[in-house]
Amino acid sequence: MPDDSLGDLRAIMFDAFGTVVDWRGSLINSLKRFGAERGLDLAWDDVADRWRAKYWPKMNLVRRGEMEWTILDELHRISLLEVLEEFKVPSLPADDIRFLTECWHRLAPWSDSVEGLLLLRTKFIIGPLSNGNVSLMVDLAKFAGLPWDVVFGCDLFRHYKPDPETYLGACGYLNLRPDQVMLGAAHNYDLAAARKYGLRTAFVPRPTEYGPGQTTDLKAEEAWDVIAADFVDLANRLVGSRGFS
Amino acid sequence: MPDDSLGDLRAIMFDAFGTVVDWRGSLINSLKRFGAERGLDLAWDDVADRWRAKYWPKMNLVRRGEMEWTILDELHRISLLEVLEEFKVPSLPADDIRFLTECWHRLAPWSDSVEGLLLLRTKFIIGPLSNGNVSLMVDLAKFAGLPWDVVFGCDLFRHYKPDPETYLGACGYLNLRPDQVMLGAAHNYDLAAARKYGLRTAFVPRPTEYGPGQTTDLKAEEAWDVIAADFVDLANRLVGSRGFS
Numbered sequence: 001m002p003d004d005s006l007g008d009l010r011a012i013m014f015d016a017f018g019t020v021v022d023w024r025g026s027l028i029n030s031l032k033r034f035g036a037e038r039g040l041d042l043a044w045d046d047v048a049d050r051w052r053a054k055y056w057p058k059m060n061l062v063r064r065g066e067m068e069w070t071i072l073d074e075l076h077r078i079s080l081l082e083v084l085e086e087f088k089v090p091s092l093p094a095d096d097i098r099f100l101t102e103c104w105h106r107l108a109p110w111s112d113s114v115e116g117l118l119l120l121r122t123k124f125i126i127g128p129l130s131n132g133n134v135s136l137m138v139d140l141a142k143f144a145g146l147p148w149d150v151v152f153g154c155d156l157f158r159h160y161k162p163d164p165e166t167y168l169g170a171c172g173y174l175n176l177r178p179d180q181v182m183l184g185a186a187h188n189y190d191l192a193a194a195r196k197y198g199l200r201t202a203f204v205p206r207p208t209e210y211g212p213g214q215t216t217d218l219k220a221e222e223a224w225d226v227i228a229a230d231f232v233d234l235a236n237r238l239v240g241s242r243g244f245s
Numbered sequence: 246m247p248d249d250s251l252g253d254l255r256a257i258m259f260d261a262f263g264t265v266v267d268w269r270g271s272l273i274n275s276l277k278r279f280g281a282e283r284g285l286d287l288a289w290d291d292v293a294d295r296w297r298a299k300y301w302p303k304m305n306l307v308r309r310g311e312m313e314w315t316i317l318d319e320l321h322r323i324s325l326l327e328v329l330e331e332f333k334v335p336s337l338p339a340d341d342i343r344f345l346t347e348c349w350h351r352l353a354p355w356s357d358s359v360e361g362l363l364l365l366r367t368k369f370i371i372g373p374l375s376n377g378n379v380s381l382m383v384d385l386a387k388f389a390g391l392p393w394d395v396v397f398g399c400d401l402f403r404h405y406k407p408d409p410e411t412y413l414g415a416c417g418y419l420n421l422r423p424d425q426v427m428l429g430a431a432h433n434y435d436l437a438a439a440r441k442y443g444l445r446t447a448f449v450p451r452p453t454e455y456g457p458g459q460t461t462d463l464k465a466e467e468a469w470d471v472i473a474a475d476f477v478d479l480a481n482r483l484v485g486s487r488g489f490s
Contacts (some may be wrong), residue, residue: 073420125383135420138370138395150383151395155418173400175318175380 006200006225008180009238012120013129013152013170015185016137018209020128021107021144024048030103042087050086054079059131059160069158071133077101104132105139110206114145116231123239125149129170129183131160162193171199184234188221202226202234251445251470253425254483257365258374258397258415260430261382263454265373266352266389269293275348287332294456295331299324304376304405314403316378322346349377350384355451359390361476368484370394374415374428376405395419407438416444429479433466447471447479
């Protein structure tokens with residue numbers, strides 16, 4: 001049953017890491033394979049978690065102006081070097097560091113993501129609005145089969161979410177008012193920012209994004225415009241209401 | 246037979262108007278339908294040609310800094326108002342002006358474009374690198390079924406082709422060296438600029454882009470890296486050489 005309260009909704013932009021793709025499961029698989037090939041026996045789950053734990057601190061250096069604009073690929077590389085040092089891994093060749101950093105370009109979608117996006121795409125403009133850079137998002141879409149109409153990476157704005165320049169920048173390039181654009185995300189903070197700047201909001205929980213012991217973002221913390229079980233459910237609710245024409 | 250002289254080619258960016266889509270034929274059809282509905286009997290072929298004739302003069306105002314940065318949709322709108330005045334058309338409602346301006350969002354692809362792009366997409370990152378703005382390119386891709394991996398409009402660079410910021414900006418967002426990126430275009434000037442800034446070049450002639458009496462861009466004016474008969478021929482030559490991996 002389509003939701004008719006969303007007015008002239010024209011585009012849905014998605015957070016990528018965690019919302020569309022399973023970064024943690026994919027990363028652990030890739031790291032384990034790498035470790036087996038190199039004979040490096042580490043607690044790769046912990047490596048993945050420590051690596052991701054540096055995501056916010058690194059981006060916040062940029063957001064606060066304490067580090068010049070730096071794309072996420074490079075923040076991932078810097079963070080990886082720190083993590084490997086923490087795990088006492090001997091210095092790896094540059095090609096290995098590059099290969100590992102680019103594991104973030106090869107993440108599997110959640111099982112419902114592609115089916116839901118293909119449905120949504122029949123009525124709406126869809127694209128990522130991710131803290132990843134454009135090249136990362138393009139590679140990820142090729143790898144995971146994500147049928148985007150447009151690709152927004154934060155290097156287009158030289159700001160990271162939740163800075164307003166990202167949400168409003170995407171609306172600007174789409175030549176749409178914020179209320180014609182929805183953010184789809186598994187993270188309440190991201191939706192709160194999108195709502196603050198006038199966008200519509202859709203929450204899709206990803207309760208195992210951070211592994212079996214996840215404690216955050218298990219449920220909607222505000223009355224978002226749509227709260228869906230997964231991407232197919234989101235599509236079933238939205239396709240049929242006024243879309244792309 | 247794939248061309249192996251192109252090294253590590255990873256992405257092909259395409260000029261859109263004239264190269265991928267038939268702007269003139271599509272525009273004339275749309276204008277004629279509009280005229281019939283409104284009872285406006287004009288030489289619509291001439292209207293289309295006069296409208297397009299204002300493309301370069303208007304963009305050059307922006308390129309020379311005599312007009313502040315203005316997206317192509319708005320240049321199209323301003324040019325349309327001038328053309329309608331030249332044809333003595335009484336003032337039209339704003340909705341009509343908007344509808345007509347957005348005819349540029351609804352242009353049919355040449356008959357080989359989509360088939361060629363689908364083949365090229367299996368090996369390369371493909372996208373438009375157009376003087377159109379992002380929202381125009383997104384609508385055009387939806388309308389014409391263009392299977393882009395990424396969408397570059399000139400508003401991302403706040404420069405129009407052939408300014409270097411456009412070609413090099415696209416390479417930068419793709420995180421590729423210019424020699425890993427090819428421009429595909431039906432226009433020699435565009436390829437000359439792309440080559441000057443280090444990109445690979447592919448010429449695809451569109452000898453009726455400007456109608457039956459076209460005198461320009463009927464053939465390659467330099468030894469471009471590839472000179473193809475159409476997009477399917479281009480794909481046959483390039484798919485099989487080292488592509489997306």
